[in-house]
């Protein structure tokens with residue numbers, strides 16, 4: 001049992017907590033991940049057994065089916081959950097992505113209601129993004145902001161929100177390709193790029209995988225003190241890199 005979109009060592013997740021007992025299924029598991037209070041959990045109602053979805057910070061909630069109280073507090077602060085429960089869709093993390101935040105709301109609610117953004121947006125000067133979408137400019141504020149492409153399948157967003165966050169110095173940012181969230185493969189060293197390159201030329205692979213920074217990133221300390229976070233497309237296998245300095 002593994003996480004489709006987290007292909008790095010689990011230790012590279014900021015939510016990773018090692019082995020223990022899962023708060024949701026109460027099984028002992030080799031790998032547990034912390035669910036912070038900005039996440040959403042589906043908890044089974046003790047009275048009628050339906051799954052009730054609630055933010056961890058809500059504490060106790062009322063079952064929408066039978067009206068019984070469902071005690072989230074009994075899970076404790078920052079409950080720990082296993083990979084099997086993550087894969088069953090019972091946890092929704094909130095991710096920063098290149099198309100803005102994606103969490104439970106985006107993966108389970110808003111797209112069912114209306115795929116158009118809520119704010120009045122006038123599409124001006126769309127900029128093509130490498131992940132397959134566009135940037136839009138807000139007519140009133142002149143601000144640019146990303147828009148989740150309509151073609152991203154809802155099931156792939158649900159897979160993303162069921163994936164724990166990766167560790168980073170600054171804001172993590174999940175990348176997309178082929179209208180789907182990519183799989184995280186970890187913060188790579190130069191040697192890992194050499195190993196991954198079919199012709200052994202890690203630098204050429206790196207430069208094909210990164211959006212232009214306008215300067216020579218291969219020789220910067222971003223490899224050692226920040227991170228070269230590598231994502232791989234689950235459809236076309238292309239690599240993309242999101243880099244950060246300390």
Ligand SMILES: [Zn+2]
Pocket residue numbers: 022023024025026027081082083084085
């Ligand atoms: Zn579990």
Ligand SMILES: [Zn+2]
Pocket residue numbers: 045046047048049050063064065066067068
């Ligand atoms: Zn109930």
Ligand SMILES: [Zn+2]
Pocket residue numbers: 177178233234235236237238
């Ligand atoms: Zn792709």
